[in-house]
Amino acid sequence: MANFSRKLTACSKRLKRGENAEDRISELPHEVLVYILSLMPMKEAARTCILSHRWRKVWTFVPVLNFDGSKTLYDYEKTGHDRNEGKKILDLEKHRYINWVKSVLKSYQGPAIEEFKVRFDLDLQFRCEIDYWIRFALDKNVKRLELDLSNYLDGCQLKCYQFPLLSNGYTMKRLRSPTLGLPSCSSLTALTLKEVNVSGDALQYFVSSCKFLERLSITGSGSLISLNLGSPIFLKYLEIIFCHNIRSVELSACNLVSFRYFGPRISFPFENFPNLVELYLGGSYCRYLIYNIHHFSAFLTQLNKIELNLSQIEEDMDFHDWPVLGHLRQLELKVSGDYDDNLLVLSPLIHASPNLYRLVLKVDWIEPLVKAKVMRVPESPHYQLKEVEIVGFMGLGADTEFITYLVKNAVMLEKITVDPREPDLLGSPWEYEDLKRIKAARIRAERLRKRGFLEDKLVVL
Template sequence: MRKKARVSRNKEGHHGLNSNDFISRMPDDVLITILSRLPLKEAVSTSNLSTRWRYVWCQTYCLDFDANEKLDKIAVDSKVRVVERPKYINWVNRVTRQHKGPTIDDLRICFDLDKSSKGAIDKWVEFAVSKRVQKLELDLLENGEMLRQTPRNYVFPIKVFDRSLGLTVKRHSLTFPKTLGKDMEIRSLKFLFLKCVNVSEDTIAKLLVNCPALQQLSIHGSGDLVNVKISGKSLVLKYFEIVFCFGVKSIEIADSNLESFSYLGPGITIKLNNLPRLEEISIGEGYSGFENNVFGQISCCISHLQILTLDIYRPEENIKFLSFPQLPKLKQLILKVGAWDDDSLLEFTSLAKACPKLQRFVMQLIWMSPAKRRRKIRQVAKHPHKHLQLVEIVGYYGRTSDIELAVYFIENANSLQKIIIDPRYQVLERTPIGNDQLRKEKAARSCAKKQLEPRTPQGVELVIL
């Protein structure tokens, strides 16, 4: 009979160690750092290894409650939500009750939850604040991928962040540091991501006041925002994003150190003023993407802009008549474009021509009607792109419009080093891809190889994903 490994007590006073188990002999802080890099369920499972490991996971710095497999099932059959939602809530409650560490770096909630789960979500936010969280993410998208009707959204509990009201934290069997007081600012929070969470202008104002370290604020699908204003050199906010908040009428940002701004939604009034560090903008207004004079709205930072992303769901036929301003320092141009009826994409090269320092060009095609048309390949006047090194075409389908665009850059980018062709279908990530679509992607890869390999000059790397 095999002898059982002897349980002994080592110099550090740890029980249950095998003499050859060097990992278990590491200091707690090293083990906690290792476990913090594992998926949460794997970190928790280490409690079964030995008595030495039983409670180590309880001090992990990162609590990422990822439930991708369950969300994939809900995306296919929404009825599964009724069963899986209570399981998810119980899982988060169980882990937060057992957590013993004084702080956490990250708390990520990612599940289909709405205002009916307010009590549980409130407790999790309070838990995060009590643990001096640095990064808080509430991703509550319906089916894990879609916005829901905003009246059903969870409402962000600003009372937790409002020092004037005090922190009305109930213990709920959780352990809270004694330092929490009604005059305490939430100095630890640096990153806040909210999806399908209702916040108001007043909420944003209080967050910026009571979270003096806040660097990044991202809001998707909120129903309570109308007129958003951000200003003040004292703010450390660097990244600000508003996506599909359909009640928003205006956004005004002035006199701040903001470095990146993103807006996607209906055409609104956008006023940007005195933003010397703003070097990255992602914007798409309305179906055309150019509603409300987009370039006029961002004119204050055009001279120093380095990265620009434009969402253009339905390109207008008159895009050829639009005049684009010079973007003298732009290095990256990303265009997300609805692909309709094999319409030519060459008109977008006029945007690239307005960027003399351009180094990276990305065209992401969203197939709306990926039909191929037989027509001759168009060409436009040559224009040297002296600094362009990387071209990416995502959603390449082998249409005439696709090859036209690729050939244009092959012929005009003198410093081109790499072309990346990605034929994968650009749809909601949880939507199952059928066999028919997989066959189309395989055919697109074959087309790309046949169309572009003979045209790609020596020294340029062609990558087909």
């Protein structure tokens, strides 16, 4: 879709020159054209207004407003300016971004918004603008709202935007007022806040007015200490990441199916979620679970998918005492590999999951050496494991040994995907930045195929 507007422009020019060209796309119904533009980046969609009178206002009805400025931030990172000069350039880009969003909202004519997404480095300096954006989206009965205000310069939590709408002299009492408070949130089904400060009280009030909220994601809020959401009927997905001051979460959601948490040890009532099937844990709480597995045994056995961010592999980590995870179908493990770590320490987790179908291992190598610490692991055939993915592959000993072990024991293995990109950079503009390392890892991966035990099962990205 990125080239769609260029093709339309070329067609329009041919028509103006009197050349024989049919513009069948412009003859499509208005609703179809709006849908087509909704699949394009916001700036590309807006450019279609120059094609002809027919196209002049089509883009103003697009129900997906995705103001993704991550490419601009990536280009800023690549400039390599010193701190003072870089701050000036970034401030200029911030005002350009603000003006871009303002101009789009001023022209917008759609009756409702499916998705409203903001992605840029913004702080309290722009609180009035951000307040207006939120109100605009809610007035348009937005279904999915995302504010990603990730700080690229100094990461100062004190400057984070405060949600919801407390920056213009509002208090929680005034927010409850039907005339001064938030617009109706009854249409909202998904709320994502990244690098946005939000208190537990403010979030509790806001969520209580979102009767059909299904997804809630909070990342990097320094104000979130205690969260009590009561019993949201429709909430299915809850994510709390890098909220390092949080101490407790009170929630009773019978329909919750997925919980993602990275942070300190908290009080969390797992017993209140009989339908939970997906769990992601990282940080101190993940380590607490590993060393106190007997407290979680009954709960873990009901899960279909588990993701564990283990950080570094510690010498006293022992997964042999884990309960049999009979329902587990997908297991994702992320570790930071040190100079002598052996990935085979994770093998008991695989064999504690007799019905495991897919395994994903993400390794962030700190100081990889050719030879890992020697470790003897008995062979134990696994009859259900069919798909394996190794992200962060370097082929310098430990990950190659781990793959060899899997091939020997996963007797029904159908595909093993090797991805040399760094796990934390996947999906970002930086994922192919270290191209030299990636190419070297790909060559080492192909050697595994040539040994004969992988053949067509190996996929190298």
